[in-house]
Amino acid sequence: MFGVVPRPLWEKKIPPDHRHRIPLALRCLLIEAPNALVLVDTGVGNKESEKFRDIYGVDNGGDPTRLEDAIRSLGFELEDVDLVVNTHLHFDHAGGNMVARSDGSFVPSFPEARFVIQKGELEFADSPNERVRASYMGKNYKPLVEAGRVDAVEGSTSLVQGVRLLLTPGHTPFHQSVVLESQGEIAIFLADLCPTSAHLPLPWIMGYDLEPLVTLETKRTVLERAREEGWILIFQHDAAVPWGRFKAEEDAGFEPMETGETRG
Ligand SMILES: [Zn+2]
Numbered sequence: 178m179f180g181v182v183p184r185p186l187w188e189k190k191i192p193p194d195h196r197h198r199i200p201l202a203l204r205c206l207l208i209e210a211p212n213a214l215v216l217v218d219t220g221v222g223n224k225e226s227e228k229f230r231d232i233y234g235v236d237n238g239g240d241p242t243r244l245e246d247a248i249r250s251l252g253f254e255l256e257d258v259d260l261v262v263n264t265h266l267h268f269d270h271a272g273g274n275m276v277a278r279s280d281g282s283f284v285p286s287f288p289e290a291r292f293v294i295q296k297g298e299l300e301f302a303d304s305p306n307e308r309v310r311a312s313y314m315g316k317n318y319k320p321l322v323e324a325g326r327v328d329a330v331e332g333s334t335s336l337v338q339g340v341r342l343l344l345t346p347g348h349t350p351f352h353q354s355v356v357l358e359s360q361g362e363i364a365i366f367l368a369d370l371c372p373t374s375a376h377l378p379l380p381w382i383m384g385y386d387l388e389p390l391v392t393l394e395t396k397r398t399v400l401e402r403a404r405e406e407g408w409i410l411i412f413q414h415d416a417a418v419p420w421g422r423f424k425a426e427e428d429a430g431f432e433p434m435e436t437g438e439t440r441g
Pocket residue numbers: 267269270369372414
């Protein structure tokens with residue numbers, strides 16, 4: 178998760194277990210926009226093998242996963258989700274797009290939703306390159322494409338009132354973040370541009386990133402603007418800090434925000 182950063186540095190921020198794994202959230206974002214209920218990313222889902230779940234230490238039990246339980250606990254039904262945005266199609270972000278039923282068949286997890294994915298990411302996910310291929314699993318998105326349930330978008334664009342998609346390349350060439358605007362505040366769901374608050378320093382970039390030097394420049398641009406304009410930063414993979422923002426004073430660091438309950 179920390180690429181070229183030496184372990185003596187990163188293990189002080191997030192200590193690993195005896196199998197060298199660190200705790201990570203697979204946080205999804207549910208947005209109550211004025212005219213749509215929007216879900217950003219769907220976690221790892223329930224379609225993977227016992228071996229896979231052991232390797233990654235997946236803890237995602239629920240009905241059928243923690244994601245659906247969390248949505249219901251907020252008073253919504255799965256049918257209420259209008260749009261699902263995938264920041265990219267890696268298995269820990271799009272794995273819950275399709276769900277395995279008890280008879281072994283796979284169906285879309287959100288029966289009424291359209292799935293919003295960058296056109297370039299859809300094409301890139303079909304890359305035959307072995308390094309790229311390992312993180313993509315066709316079962317998470319191909320059935321949706323075939324069923325005509327995908328809206329392929331190109332570049333940064335407005336999604337619905339108050340919600341904007343922002344192309345943030347580097348982790349993958351067409352990775353996107355989601356920018357929210359409400360009541361004079363701006364928040365950004367960074368996704369894998371900056372997966373945890375430990376990744377805020379510009380060169381702390383994941384080994385998973387396919388174009389780390391592109392990530393570096395995207396981070397520079399986005400985080401500079403976030404600092405200047407006081408954006409709330411939302412971290413998808415940070416097990417301890419769901420969100421926060423830069424402190425107002427010059428060169429003061431970053432401050433986690435007091436949070437209500439966060440789930441899933
Ligand atoms: Zn990720």
